[in-house]
Amino acid sequence: MEEVENTTAGDISGPSTQRQARLFALLYSADEVSERNTRIYDEMLGQSPHIRQPNFTVIGTDDLQRLFGGYDREFFRGRLAEMLHEDGAHPMGFRLSRRLTSAAGQTMRWTRPIQRGGKPATEYRYEITVSTTLLYNTFQHLERRVTVGGLACRDRLEALQRIFEHELLHLAEFLGWGKSNCRAGNFHALSRRIFAHEGAYHDLVTPREQAGVAFGIVVGDMVRFEFEGKQHVGRVNRITRRATVLVEDPAGRPYSDGRRYRTIYVPLPMLTKV
């Protein structure tokens, strides 16, 4: 999307280094992240007219609004709403989609050059969409560990939170930088600082996985494999073209189950189920 530089004195709308600094100043430990997440989780169950249980079957766009409020308060110190106001884009749009199936969520930004008081200005619009197809496929048929952003999810509400966090990082990048890319270093740095995420990809149940996985290995399986001349045993955390296997290691990264794991990427044919 086309970026229009706005240099009008006193105008604080649009991406800026000040905004980038305000976003990069946000930093939480893994413990703080889990406390704050639990507060949001409990608040959703307590306040949502639809989400009455962790594996809910009904969700409304007002739930996404409620989530936004909780996250902006707990993790962003109100800065997302503040920047949206500065951009004249508050409240932003929230959508639920059944047709979104490859990504668990999507965040969009639109800009349009306009005239304000006879001067050139920019109109901004932001929208977050969450895929209900992926949400509802997950925790329905499969009993296995589901991870989003490298963190394990115990139920559908936790999966929704992980998806939403990912989208909020996109929003934060759009607000601060004017562009966003979850495969780039800036996104990962923000993701680690604010949410203690280990990876930027979701592992919800895709239609492809439902159709059955080649090699008979699914996420959550314990596997054995050889790596750098040694035998390892670990749990499959993610499958793309390779499997991401978490091997317990005192020198590894802390995970939500309180243990430390090292991540090893292994081609699927090299894995043996334990």
Ligand SMILES: [Zn+2]
């Ligand atoms: Zn993304």
